[in-house]
Amino acid sequence: MQFADDSILAVVSATMDGGIPAYAAELLGAAATLGTPVALFLHTSGADTAAAATRLGELGAAQVLAAEVPADQLGGPSVDAVISADETCHPQAVLFAHSVEGRDIAARFAVRSRRALITDVVNVSRDDEGIIGHHSVYGGNYQLVSAATFGAPAITVRLGAVDTRADAAAGTLSPLEFTPSERRSASVVSSEPAVINTERPSLLGAKTVVSGGRGFGSPEGFALVNDLADSLGAAVGASRAAVDAGYVEHTAQVGQTGVSVTPDLYIALGISGAIQHLAGMQTSKTIVAVNKDADAPIFDIADFGIVGDVFEIVPKLVDEINARKA
Ligand SMILES: Cc1cc2nc3c(=O)[nH]c(=O)nc-3n(C[C@H](O)[C@H](O)[C@H](O)COP(=O)(O)OP(=O)(O)OC[C@H]3O[C@@H](n4cnc5c(N)ncnc54)[C@H](O)[C@@H]3O)c2cc1C
Known part of the structure; x- marks a missing residue:
């Protein structure tokens, strides 16, 4: 060769x-x-x-x-x-x-x-x-x-x-032939494929990611993140606070101790913009943030920002996007 x-x-x-x-x-x-x-x-x-x-x-x-x-x-x-x-x-x-x-x-x-x-x-x-x-x-x-x-x-x-x-x-x-070194390594005792109950794209490699944070207050509130993601055909992400509070499964966590993503569009909803969250998403090409606190650090890196309540803004966004698709 x-x-x-x-x-x-x-x-x-x-x-x-x-x-x-x-x-x-x-x-x-x-x-x-x-x-x-x-x-x-x-x-x-x-x-x-x-x-x-x-x-x-x-x-x-x-x-x-x-x-x-x-x-x-x-x-x-x-x-x-x-x-x-x-x-x-x-x-x-x-x-x-x-x-x-x-x-x-x-x-x-x-x-x-x-x-x-x-x-x-x-x-x-x-x-x-x-x-x-x-x-x-x-x-x-x-x-x-x-x-x-x-x-x-x-x-x-x-x-x-x-x-x-x-x-x-x-x-x-x-x-390629190679001689196993027989060094110690972990053995797999059993495995089963994880069943993913969603049609949504996976976070890794998604072109659009919609992420929600503690601002949603509950799993029921977080459903709005799923609604916006579905209207855009996007993957769902989350801050660690949202994951720790049980609004969404931990595989959705974006950030230093979660997944790093670089989508074309990242929409951060009710997320403050802690440095550990930014570490996983801030190389996104376009960042849109919705937060009711005009001083939230997420606005420092957002290309577009809306100061407002996610419970008011997100349903309007979903309606508008769905209307344009109709
Ligand atoms: C070692 C370490 C590793 C970490 N790793 C990660 C990580 O990988 N990913 C990660 O995300 N975090 C990570 N964190 C945690 C991080 O420091 C923050 O605590 C976390 O990102 C905060 O999540 P949040 O923005 O959802 O919550 P908060 O900081 O509580 O912010 C909530 C935001 O929602 C806004 N809000 C509230 N209600 C509304 C409303 N109705 N409408 C609009 N806005 C609203 C508030 O103004 C606020 O800005 C890590 C921390 C440590 C110490």
């Missing part, structure tokens, strides 16, 4: 049904801005690797290394596969999704291969000295850059942050 000198390895884990996750387009887009994208496809037994390579090629992978990892082990074998792929194609950087799994594998890979670890970038670039990670920190109030002083860095890329998409490439498939 021959690899380009400027290969950038993008680590893509198969979805539960063996498919390609949405973030693959972002990782390969980021890889293409740095060099020649090579995908490492981590899959369990029975996955259709030819179909996966075709899709990864469409998304920009020049080459696809497919490594089978056991379904009943977490982390360890995937790290073994990344190390083997790294030794096979000698990339200039290894990109991972900044997901729970991606962060876990990236950190273990960096420790075992003694690489610099650059986490949670919203973009990547190059200068004369090498590869640079771009970060949006302190609730997006500061943009900073980071770089490794040695070796090819491991980089985790924030989901939804990279807009660049790579041109389609060959997606040449090669199976």
Whole structure:
């Protein structure tokens, strides 16, 4: 196998049904801005690797290394596969999704291969000295850059942050053999897919997100957030205060200890704009806020703001949007 000198390895884990996750387009887009994208496809037994390579090629992978990892082990074998792929194609950087799994594998890979670890970038670039990670920190109030002083860095890329998409490439498939290190890793004793009782889009990757906060006062009040989200075909998000109060399930939490989102449109309803909330949404392209307190910090980062009561404003918004659709 021959690899380009400027290969950038993008680590893509198969979805539960063996498919390609949405973030693959972002990782390969980021890889293409740095060099020649090579995908490492981590899959369990029975996955259709030819179909996966075709899709990864469409998304920009020049080459696809497919490594089978056991379904009943977490982390360890995937790290073994990344190390083997790294030794096979000698990339200039290894990109991972900044997901729970991606962060876990990236950190273990960096420790075992003694690489610099650059986490949670919203973009990547190059200068004369090498590869640079771009970060949006302190609730997006500061943009900073980071770089490794040695070796090819491991980089985790924030989901939804990279807009660049790579041109389609060959997606040449090669199976990747690797020797399990037999290091200790967590074993999966049993698992069952979570049943999602909603037609709404998932928060990750949604183009529009409508989020509600403590301002709704109760689960019944929070139903207005769902109404507006449904009128817009949007995902539902929430502040931690709304989650802690039981208005909505915890998977909806946006922020430092929740999900980070970068939709085209983020509507914050009855949310004050604490820095921990901003950390998860303030790279959204357009932010609209409704709050009855004109001094609420959310208005400092909002592109459009309405000072008013959510119980008055939101039903009017829903009626107007539905009327325009009719
Ligand atoms: C370590 C740590 C991690 C955290 N992680 C997160 C996180 O991931 N995500 C997160 O969101 N928070 C997080 N928090 C909590 C965060 O600090 C805030 O407490 C939380 O974001 C506040 O949620 P809120 O804006 O809904 O509530 P509040 O701050 O109580 O604000 C409610 C807002 O609603 C407005 N309001 C009230 N009634 C109405 C009405 N009828 N109409 C219009 N407006 C109304 C009020 O004016 C107010 O601005 C974290 C905190 C810590 C310490």
